Amino acid sequence: MQEKIALQSIHKLTTEEMIQIDQWLSVLYKTFEDLEYP
Numbered sequence: 001m002q003e004k005i006a007l008q009s010i011h012k013l014t015t016e017e018m019i020q021i022d023q024w025l026s027v028l029y030k031t032f033e034d035l036e037y038p
């Protein structure tokens with residue numbers, strides 16, 4: 001039972017991290033585009 005809870009918390013953490021990484025990538029991509037094509 002505890003293992004299942006641990007796996008769920010790990011999955012939740014990685015999902016939140018993936019969302020943050022996606023946001024950072026989009027910000028970096030827009031910044032790069034602005035630098036390339038002002």
